[in-house]
Amino acid sequence: MRKLLSICFIAILFVLQAFLLNTHATSPDGEYDYKSAEFKAVAAQFLCTCGCGQSHYDCDMAGCNNTDAFKKDILTMMKKGMDKDEIRHYYVKTLGEEILMAPDSKGFSLAAWVMPFAALGGAGTGVFVVIRRWVKRRDDTKTLEEDLKEADEVEGEIMSSMIEKERKKYL
Amino acid sequence: MYLLGNAAIYIGLTLAVYSFISIVAGILTKKQTLVDSGKGGVIAVFLSASVAVAVLLYALATSQFQFEYVKDYTSSELPILYKLSALWAGNAGSLLLWTFFLTMYTAMIAFSRKMRGNPMIPYISAILLVNSIFFFFILGFVAKPFILLNEIPMEGRGLNPMLQNPGMVIHPVTLYLGYVGLAVPFAFAMAALILKNMDDYWIKMTRRWTIIAWLFLSLGNIFGGQWAYVELGWGGYWAWDPVENASFMPWLTTTAFLHSVMIQERKNMLKVWNISLIVISYALTLFGTFLVRSGVLTSVHAFADSNLGMYFLIFMGVAVIGALYIVMSRYSLIKRSAGEFQSFVSKESSFLINNLLLLGAAFAVFWGTIFPLVSEAVRGTKVTVGIPFFNKVQAPILLSMMFIMAVCPLLAWQRSTVKNLKKNFIIPAILSLAGMILMVLLGIQKAWAVIGYGVIILLFITHYLEFYRGVKARRKMTKEMPIVALYRLMIKNRRRYGGYIVHIGIAFIAMGIIGSQNYDVETMKTLKAGESLDIKDYRMTYEKLDQRSEGVNDIVYADVTVFKDGKLLGKYEPEKVFYGNWEEPSSEVALHSSIAEDLYIVLSTWEEDGTATFIVKVNPMMSWLWMGSGLVVIGALFAIWNGKHKHITPKYTGAMKEVV
Known part of the structure; x- marks a missing residue:
């Protein structure tokens, strides 16, 4: 019984999803919304080559036939049921990686993504080591001081006089 | 007019060379008259640059199309404001403006009332004069603003309509003031190193000039973003274009310097690091100019392709090598570090992490900007590194930065004990967690937005507590009204509270960015x-x-x-x-x-x-983004304002020289 219920539930979800996709894809009069979220997910991946420096999703340059044709092609592929990754794969294969708005996450281009974090990790380790060394240096001095058994009261007095001086300065 | 304009540039170049030689000779021979002559030359160089700018402005305003520059960037029907703003629309004009600002800053420092009798002045002037010589050379021989055409055209080509916007009138000017401004802290740092005088004085003066340059860089970027938003029609405000990146990188590195310099002030540490940040920031301004003027990268901001970029690259190389030489020759002086850290958890450590993240963000921007060139060199394929890359890479770094910004004010100097951490953070942490849960319940379910806003809540609470505790402590002793206590607390410690206002401004900007990026x-x-x-x-x-x-x-x-x-x-x-x-x-x-x-x-x-x-x-x-931008500017102005209560310019106590 429980199994049946879950199958029904999944089936309803599929139907609902198909319905939602269908309603989002076209408006009642058949005109497609090129600013819809699902179109954005696909078109924002590709660079418009008209010189605007924007993606095909963003490009709204008057008379840019390039982007008009590209958008129509993307829409045709979406209607065929191709998903975002399939369309991406198709264009990379046809036009090369240059068409993408951001480097691919494989091959040499992966270096673009990894390098900033690798550098940050390396530098972070360096900072950790430096702080540890400085803290250690302080601890060593402290041990020495303890051995010498210097009176804390004198330091306390100096400290409170410094605080008092600072207080007067800022008030 | 042609003669006057050109004469101003060539005389400017000659005078800059003369002033430089005169000052250096004066320093070497210890003759005050030579130094004074060179300083007089600084004023003359500034006047030459002013005359050249005035002539070009006049030519632009009166549509003198016999000049190639006027023909290329204006037309007769253009409103006068935009005719004048064409001064920075092209290569030659914008470099002339740059030169004008540079000579202006040099004259301001050479004849600063507060620095009278200071032996650093000849050194600073000489370093800035080297920059002026470079720019006058470019204006005189590479990008000439006063080229006459053989035939006078009836009409000019007109100004790019994108530049016909009030935002575009202010944006380049403020950005140039920021760019040029970074040459000043660089000159201060180099002069201090040459004089072997790494005391409190140079830190305070360098910091002051860095805040000024930082403020102008911030303003430049804000106006640029505003312009893009209203003028380009794509609904965005930052496109991670190579030229935008070129102005963002020095902004990040100067922000890092403004924080790490506090450790030097308090603990006499990180001297080499701070000098390096100043050199990097200055070099990045030249690198940015190289990017814009060389045409090596595709950018909507780029000026026409020219070989100008190469000159900037060479000059940047010379400046960096020169700076490295000076740093290395004084290394034994600056490496001496008296300080130590008491604990891992302290304000000092948070400043180091802050520097790490800011430099990490700057490196990520740099890497993304040059990656198309790297890819082309390695694989022969020029890939595009656009908005999605930068957004994805920068988001975690800048969010971590916001977190450090949130916790730093409540961390104690020296050492934060567990008790201290509990006392300071338990309530802010609970409140921000509650805020995050509430956001999720209200339907905000994007992880970045929830985490981002949670961190911002933490930041607001910790900053509020800083103000609250300051006022409370003051009132305990002075019994003032809360508002009076707040006012006096702030004006007596402008830098600290100015910094907090900037932090709050950044938090507002972050709110705007998160909201507009995730829920548009x-x-x-x-x-x-x-x-x-x-x-x-x-x-x-x-x-x-x-x-x-x-x-x-x-x-x-x-x-x-x-x-x-x-x-x-x-x-x-x-x-x-x-x-x-x-x-x-x-x-x-x-x-x-x-x-x-x-x-x-x-x-x-x-x-x-x-x-x-x-x-x-x-x-x-x-609106939050623009309000935050306003707060950043107010905070920076508040920090550098020379109030009547405190003279910020410190007394010079370093080595005295025969010439000043």
């Missing part, structure tokens, strides 16, 4: 007259399409009426402007701003039958 809604619809489109709570009804002429420009506009939740908001007119002397039209967006969101309407295309296509966008929290 957009639609594109073709409508017949009388039809409407709905987006979020708005209904936009398209009334009619019409056309009017303004000078040589034709403007096509749509009348639209906007309702929100059924209530009339008003009538708006998105426009498309067709310029008489420019091929590409531009969009004038119709904007309705409120504290919660912006309604952004663009007239995209239309047909002869009167149907029009609109792009309509709802951008949440954009």
Whole structure:
């Protein structure tokens, strides 16, 4: 019984999803919304080559036939049921990686993504080591001081006089 | 006029060379008269640059098309403001403006009342004069602003319409003031090193000039973002274009310096690091100029391709090598570090992490900017590194930065004990967690937004506590009214509270960015007259399409009426402007701003039958971004303002020399 219920539930979800996709894809009069979220997910991946420096999703340059044709092609592929990754794969294969708005996450281009974090990790380790060394240096001095058994009261007095001086300065 | 303009540049170059030689000779021979002569030359160099700027402005204002520059960047019907702003529209003019600012800063320092009798002045002047020589050389031999044409054209090409916007009048000027301004701390640092005088004085003066340069860089970027938002019609404000990156990188490194210099002040540590940050920031301004002027990268900002970039690259190389030489020759002096850290958890450590993240962010921007070149060199394929890359890479780094910014104010100097941490953070942490849970319950479910806003809540609470505790401590002793206590607390410690205002401004900006990046809604619809489109709570009804002429420009506009939740908001007119002397039209967006969101309407295309296509966008929290920008500026001004209560310029106590 429980199994049946879950199958029904999944089936309803599929139907609902198909319905939602269908309603989002076209408006009642058949005109497609090129600013819809699902179109954005696909078109924002590709660079418009008209010189605007924007993606095909963003490009709204008057008379840019390039982007008009590209958008129509993307829409045709979406209607065929191709998903975002399939369309991406198709264009990379046809036009090369240059068409993408951001480097691919494989091959040499992966270096673009990894390098900033690798550098940050390396530098972070360096900072950790430096702080540890400085803290250690302080601890060593402290041990020495303890051995010498210097009176804390004198330091306390100096400290409170410094605080008092600072207080007067800022008030 | 041709003669006057050119003479001003060549005389400027000669005088700059003379002043430099005179000052250096004066320093070496210890003759005050030579140094004074060189300092007099600094004023003359400034006057030469001023004359050259005045001549070019006059030529632009009066449409003297016999000059190539005037012909290339103006037309006779252009409003006078834009004719004048064409000064920085092209390579030669913008470099002339740069030179003008540089010579102005040099003269300001050489004759600063507060620095009278200071032995650093000849050194600083000489270093800045080297920069001036380079720029005058470029103006005299590479990018000449006063080239005469063989035939005088009837009309000029006109100014790129994108630049015909008040934001574009201010944006380049402020950005240049920031760029040029970074040469000053560089000169201060180098002078201090040469004089072997790494005391409190140079830190305070360098920091002051760095804040000024930082403020102008911030203003430049803010105005640039504002301009992009209202003028480009794509609804964004930052495109991670190579040139935008070039101005963001020095902003990040100077921000790092402004924090790490506090450790040097308090603990006499990180001297080499701070000098390096100053050198890096200065080098990055030259690197940015190399990017814009060389054409090696595709950018919407780029000036026409020229070999200018190569000169900047060479100059940058010389400057960096020179600086490295000076640093290395004084290394034994600056490496001496008296300080130590008491604990891992302290304000000092948080400043180091802050530096790590800011430099990490700057490196990520740098790497992304040059990666197309790296990829082309390695694989022969020039990939594009655009908005998605930078957004993805920068988001975690800058969010971590915000977290450090949130916790830092409540961390104690030296050592934060567990007790201290519990006392300071338990309530802010609980409140921000509660805020995050509430956000999720209210339907905000994007992870970045929830985490981002959670961190921002933490930041607001910790900063509020800083103000609250300061006022409370002051009132305990002075019994002042809370508002009086707050005022006096702040003006007696301008730097600290100015910094906190900047932090709050950054938090507002972050709120705007998170809101507008994650929850924007957009639609594109073709409508017949009388039809409407709905987006979020708005209904936009398209009334009619019409056309009017303004000078040589034709403007096509749509009348639209906007309702929100059924209530009339008003009538708006998105426009498309067709310029008489420019091929590409531009969009004038119709904007309705409120504290919660912006309604952004663009007239995209239309047909002869009167149907029009609109792009309509709802951008949440954009006003917060601009308010935050305002707070950043106010905070920086507050920090550097020389109030009557405290003279910020410190007394010079370093080594005295025979010449000043």
